[in-house]
Amino acid sequence: MIFRSTEPNISIPEQPLTEIVLQRAIEFALQPAMIDGLTGRTITYRELADSIDRVAAGFAARGFSKGDVVAIYSPNCLEYPIAFQAIASLGGVSTTANPSYTASELAYQLNDAGAKYLLTVPELLERGLEAASQSKVESVFVFGNAAGAIPFSVLLEDFDDLPKVQINPKEDAVALPYSSGTTGLPKGVTLTHYNLAANVYQLSNRELISSADTIIGILPFFHSYGLQIFLNYSLYCGATVVVMPQFDLETFLRLVQQYKITRAHLVPPIVLALAKQPIVDKYDLSSLKIITSGAAPLGNELTWECEQRLNCVVKQAYGLTETSPVTHINPDEREKIKPGSVGPCMRNTECQIVDIETDKPLGFHEQGELWIRGPQVMKGYLNNPEATAKVIDADGWFRTGDIAYVDEDGYFYIVDRIKELIKYNGYPIAPAELEAVLLSHPAIADAAVIPSPHPSTGEVPKGFVVLKSEATTGEIMEFVAGLVAPHKRIRRLEIVDKIPKSASGKILRRLLVQREIANIGEKPPEPQLTKNLQLLQQLASSFDETKRQ
CATH class of the missing domain: 3.30.300.30 (ANL, C-terminal domain)
Incomplete structure (x- = not known):
């Protein structure tokens, strides 16, 4: 039995990702796009678009060309989206690396991804240089200034005009986050311009972000959840993103109060803290209207407890790195949210619940593996057709490895990972x-x-x-x-x-x-x-x- 969204499919334009993300930058020109929560430094939409063009021109002037890979090894910062979108506009690929990685872990990703450049921060430069020395990285750039690396700021200098790059959205990769998939060493997840753009359009009628919203950017940008929500979707919507480099509960609460945050995209441990920690009562969080939780299951009791304490909507979403990432999400309206559910599947998305022993399709309220098919499903694992074939079948169905069931209204419930x-x-x-x-x-x-x-x-x-x-x-x-x-x-x-x-x-x-x-x-x-x-x-x-x- 195939389950589909109750909403009609939409036409997804075949455009380069950055063109889609910045298509309303002129309209929002003077509005803050990104704010550094710790320093207050602000980038408007006009400055964001201009910086992206300048950095792209700077990379191109140094020999960067279509298909080249840049590894971004950094905590969240204002320059992160500039770098990511500049690389995308040149037809390049960003492989985003966990800033907690050791030099050897980073070196593995640099080599596997075939990175040409490494972009990091002064605090991680020593590890970055050690990893780069074990790879074919040609140049190391740094946000800020540090001996042994090229300052990112030089890319903002006035170089020649941007080169015209022909991008095939359905074929050309734009992001290469790493995931373990189902087994083995971390694998490069090849996400195309079309994958990420499709997910942007799919989100637009369920996650109703607008230019009136101020969002707290706490999820790590290297992770597919943070990358898509903050570097692509929120900017596409014209929202203001207040950036936090790492999570600290008191700083988080202070920023929500100071900037009157309206929406927060979180993970269950943060929801847990908001529901249970006494310090929460010391801050005015009344501006917060909607919390969207993902990346791990959120229990009904915890959801209710957080909603009652903060007087806001708490809803769940579901996705994977391999699906760009969102495949299911609850609507914003409280009356349309089902407790414990990750919501219905999104537009242009098909799902099956399949018996884990026989691969037989199952029906309502029957637990099995969740299979997904849609435009957000990755192109495949980088240089690993065998691993790709294990998770994507000949008909395009992606095996999530998650146990789930669906009710009569088409709402899905994630039970757990098969192997756990x-x-x-x-x-x-x-x-x-x-x-x-x-x-x-x-x-x-x-x-x-x-x-x-x-x-x-x-x-x-x-x-x-x-x-x-x-x-x-x-x-x-x-x-x-x-x-x-x-x-x-x-x-x-x-x-x-x-x-x-x-x-x-x-x-x-x-x-x-x-x-x-x-x-x-x-x-x-x-x-x-x-x-x-x-x-x-x-x-x-x-x-x-x-x-x-």
Whole structure:
């Protein structure tokens, strides 16, 4: 059974991405496009468009040509969108790198992507230069000034006119973020101009951003979620983006109050903080009307708690790096949002729910793997046709690796990743479901659940919780037992100071699994436990969320 949007398909223009993003820059010329939240430095839409042209001309004057790749290794800053759009306008490709990467991790991406230039910040230059020395990078540029790199500002100097570049939107890549996909080392996700442009147009009737909106740019720009929302869609809509280089709760709250932020695109850990941290009450957040959460599941209880505290709409969206990224999103209207759902699929998007054992299409309320087909689906993994063929079939269906179901109204619900399901006596248990239950306990500030080897059942769910008030492990386990089926009960529980998470807000379950392996390794294992431990070690190496994107 194929599920489609209830809204009619739209015509998507085949234009270069930057032309689409900046098509109303003249209309919004004097309006702030980007504001540095820490310094107040502001770039208007006129200055943004002019800077993009100048940087593009500067790159071209130094021999940059269509198809060349620039690695951007930087936290969020005002220059990031200028660099990205300038590279795009020349038919070049930006491969965005996680600023927490080590030199060796960055070197892998530089080599795999075939980067010609590296663009970074002074604080990361030492690591950047070390990585560049292990690659074929020809020049290293830096936002600001630092010895050993070319200042980005020289690209703004008055060079010759921009070269005319013929871009084929459906074929030419514009972004190359990295994702682990389903297995193995991180892979370059080839996103074309058409992929990202299609997603911009698809968002336009569900995420109703306008030039009247001021948005907090806290999600990392290197990640597909932040890249698309802040570097493309918000600028296309004429909104003002207040940029934060990294998340700090008090700074975030201060900026929401100071700039009267109207919309926030967040991840569940930030929603959790807004719902539960006492410091939130010290700030006036009344300007905030809509929070859109993505990158990981958001429980119903947490959604309700945040909405009640902030008096704003909290809705979920869903997508993947390989889908540019958004495929599902709830409407803005509160009455059209379904709790726990990521919303209906977007226009021009088709979905199937497929049995994970037989590949048989399923119907309403039947859980299976979510398959997606649409113009936002990536061209493929860079130089890796074998990996591409594993996730995109001959008919264009992309296998997400996520377990989901759909209701009669076409609203989708994400259960968990296939490979993260806990098998208790053969019964599959979704960690995200138990995490949502744990977070509904009044004493719990944060939670994670992993599989823990067991000699007779194979695995049992083990919870890790961060407390905000007193509670015993026995009380918490009894609380969960009263809310779930017997096979889903938390069998082991540990109180910790912090739940490890990635920059995109996903729980780093692999780290907790490794911790569990180490703890079990200290005890004489039973034969069946040894077998389960080996399986757990294999599982730890394959967890998708931990291959830092």
